[in-house]
Amino acid sequence: MDRTHLIRAPRELHTPRLRLHAPRAEFAAVFVESLNHSLPGLQYIGWGQHSQTLAWAQQFMAGGVALINEGDCLIFHAFERAGGGYVGRIDLHSWDFDAPRCEVGYVGDSRVQGRGLMREAVLACVQLAFDLGVARVQALSEADNHRALRFAEQALGFTREGVLRNFERDARGRLGRQVLFASYNPALV
Numbered sequence: 001m002d003r004t005h006l007i008r009a010p011r012e013l014h015t016p017r018l019r020l021h022a023p024r025a026e027f028a029a030v031f032v033e034s035l036n037h038s039l040p041g042l043q044y045i046g047w048g049q050h051s052q053t054l055a056w057a058q059q060f061m062a063g064g065v066a067l068i069n070e071g072d073c074l075i076f077h078a079f080e081r082a083g084g085g086y087v088g089r090i091d092l093h094s095w096d097f098d099a100p101r102c103e104v105g106y107v108g109d110s111r112v113q114g115r116g117l118m119r120e121a122v123l124a125c126v127q128l129a130f131d132l133g134v135a136r137v138q139a140l141s142e143a144d145n146h147r148a149l150r151f152a153e154q155a156l157g158f159t160r161e162g163v164l165r166n167f168e169r170d171a172r173g174r175l176g177r178q179v180l181f182a183s184y185n186p187a188l189v
Contacts, residue, residue, distance in 0.1 A: 001100045001133045003071030009132060011068075013076060015124045017117065018087060020076040023064035027077050030086045032057035038110040041147070045107060049172075064091075074128070078121035080112075087117045090125045092137070101136045102129055119155045126156075130185040142170055143177035152181040159183070 011022035021027070036051045052060075064075045073095070078087035088108035095102045104126060108118035126137045139158055141148035152158045158181035166175040 006071040023061045028057035034109040139181040140178045
């Protein structure tokens with residue numbers, strides 16, 4: 001497995017209730033509107049600390065496209081099939097092609113919370129990573145982000161593997177504790 005696998009990976013996924021698409025310029029407006037509406041729950045995300053502008057979102061989308069084209073990550077924006085409502089953003093990043101593994105990140109629109117849509121979207125992306133050949137998909141959450149911890153363990157079914165101390169800086173720039181979760185490719189277990 002190498003970057004060419006990511007470059008050739010699908011740019012669109014479908015689930016029973018969702019359509020997931022790689023970043024597009026036309027997604028910028030709905031993404032930034034979702035982000036700005038969901039700010040109270042995004043205190044753990046660096047770019048979710050304050051409201052953003054459409055120009056910022058356009059640059060963010062363009063940056064995502066560049067990362068995908070370089071084979072650095074896969075990014076998807078999820079929309080409901082019925083009505084086209086925005087659900088959230090999922091990315092597969094921090095690839096280790098030798099191990100092979102990656103990390104999943106996700107940010108959902110707070111207005112669709114509680115309907116299982118982000119769960120469906122994230123699991124579709126995890127399955128794509130498995131289909132591409134990874135042995136494990138990891139998720140990291142700050143130790144005090146209880147909502148994210150529950151989502152990774154209970155909704156996604158990831159296994160809690162441990163706590164990493166002083167592993168990375170949080171959204172406010174402080175060293176903190178991250179909880180490491182993982183899901184394992186059933187074809188390789």
